[in-house]
Amino acid sequence: MAEYTLPELPYDYAALEPHISGKIMQLHHDKHHATYVAGANTALAAIRDASDTGNLAAINKLEKDLAFNLGGHVNHSIFWTNLTPDTQTPEGELKAAIDDAFGSFEKFQAAFTATALGVQGSGWAVLGYDVIGGNITVFQLFDQQSNLPAGVVPLFMLDVWEHAYYLDYLNVRADYIKAIWNIANWSNVATRLQAARSNTTGLLVLS
Numbered sequence: 001m002a003e004y005t006l007p008e009l010p011y012d013y014a015a016l017e018p019h020i021s022g023k024i025m026q027l028h029h030d031k032h033h034a035t036y037v038a039g040a041n042t043a044l045a046a047i048r049d050a051s052d053t054g055n056l057a058a059i060n061k062l063e064k065d066l067a068f069n070l071g072g073h074v075n076h077s078i079f080w081t082n083l084t085p086d087t088q089t090p091e092g093e094l095k096a097a098i099d100d101a102f103g104s105f106e107k108f109q110a111a112f113t114a115t116a117l118g119v120q121g122s123g124w125a126v127l128g129y130d131v132i133g134g135n136i137t138v139f140q141l142f143d144q145q146s147n148l149p150a151g152v153v154p155l156f157m158l159d160v161w162e163h164a165y166y167l168d169y170l171n172v173r174a175d176y177i178k179a180i181w182n183i184a185n186w187s188n189v190a191t192r193l194q195a196a197r198s199n200t201t202g203l204l205v206l207s
Helices: 022-053 059-081 092-102 105-117 173-180 186-197
Strands: 123-130 135-142 152-159
Touching: 022 059, 059 152, 092 105, 092 135, 092 186, 105 123, 105 135, 105 173, 123 186, 135 152, 152 186
Parallel strands: none
Antiparallel strands: 123 135, 123 152
């Protein structure tokens, strides 16, 4: 049975400093993300065992465990590639899509920031592509897997769980969000948008 694996970071732990410290990146990747990978593999194995033995009493809990941990694995795998040491701005088709949906990049930033600040407790702010409507949209993702609109492919994900920023920014989430604009990898987001529009969504998860 295939297992999920922890992807390597595409840069050194300290590459995103001063916006995100190397200490946070190491803990976030090596501890938190690794825990989701292990949890997903454990749940998957338990589901397979339950199916093989016919002991299905815990199957609903196991499915929820898999959804939560697999969500954490996928979300973080996208998040790492959404960041870069090099400051960028959206260009080309991505810029046009943002301007069309929000009016300007600045208005998109305001909408995304408000979405991220408004997450109650643990979750994510997400820029996604609606494959049905053919437009981009911003939404909140609760915990790791709840509130994902059907037919929307994540393009840019911001982790606003406290473990993503507390060592650097304490409880001031607004400062963390502001810092992210300096390290957002818009080239990666543009590639994800192109893949989503081409319906090659398999490219969007871990690449």
